[in-house]
Amino acid sequence: MFQQTNIQAILFDYDGVVVNxxxxxxxxxxxxxxxxxxxxxxxxxxxxxxxxxxxxxxxxxxxxxxxxxxxxxxxxxxxxxxxxxxxxxxxxxxxKISQPMQKLLSKLHSKYRLGLISDNHIGFRRWLESRPDITQYFDTIVCSAEEGIKKPDKRIFLHAMHEIHSTFATTIFIDDYQANVIAARTFGMPAIHFRTYTQMQEELQKILGSLCKYKGDYHAITKRAL
The missing domain is CATH 1.10.150 (DNA polymerase; domain 1)
Structure with missing residues (x-):
């Protein structure tokens, strides 16, 4: 896996990656x-x-x-x-979200735009609002039931790209379901098949080189897009 220096955003699956x-x-x-x-x-x-x-x-x-x-x-x-x-x-x-995952998300969120992309039910977003220990790290949440499409359909990835103001080439995707990871790679995304926290962190490090490369202002980007 080669090092990417232009990564601006990271999309995480929810169940099996962010929480277990x-x-x-x-x-x-x-x-x-x-x-x-x-x-x-x-x-x-x-x-x-x-x-x-x-x-x-x-x-x-x-x-x-x-x-x-x-x-x-x-x-x-x-x-x-x-x-x-x-x-x-x-x-x-x-x-539950583990302490190591919380620390990693906090560090990543200070430098990258983070999003959740989850195949989940229509009330998922409302339920997740009761979990600020999770939502505080994410700039956008994409839920399949709200869009009527689910991974690995390319359209839900395109919607996530729009929400997070990024592109396939500049967004890392992390999922524990291999078929979704394979699909993301065909779309041109650097993608990680999550198996363990340590393995995911090591692969992230290989892609990013340093977890603090991108220094873009997410809020400025968002304001320009509105």
Missing amino acids: MDKTLALKAADDHYASFILPPLTVLTDLIYNNPFNTELDLGKISIEELRERLRVQAWKGDKESWSQWWEAVDNSY
Whole structure:
């Protein structure tokens, strides 16, 4: 991977990159409702949530997060709906951003324009507003359900480029899903397939050389664009 000296922006995937589920917390919450599960809680967390047939509809804004969770409840739960909702709230709260990631984002945000590009539900942006520990680092958030398109569709990347006032060639893209990374590279983006935090940081260092090269004024650029 060659060194880029003209990088102006970095786009991050959300789930699996910026945050990760703390399964210990989610499973601990499941202990209070263990008798209500039809499927083992770990199966629900690692398989049903991510590999159910309804996620594409969710990510494209065709169904709400409430509709998805009701469909999953039928498959995974024999308790009452209120307890199911309580457990899901605990699952939502189990997504954590690590201290090393926070420090890295803070350093990057002082020199580069940062954005989130997430395949997520229509209420994702509203929910994320309750997480200033995450949103403080990002200049823009692009959500698939709001746009009606999802990664790796080129159009959602183009929308993100417009929002962050950048181009494919001057924007790094980081995602834990390899197909999205491959697509981004075909669009001309320097892209990193996230596997571990350390690996991602090392690859970022290779691209940027120094994490403090670009010194453009994001707010000045934004004002000129308006």
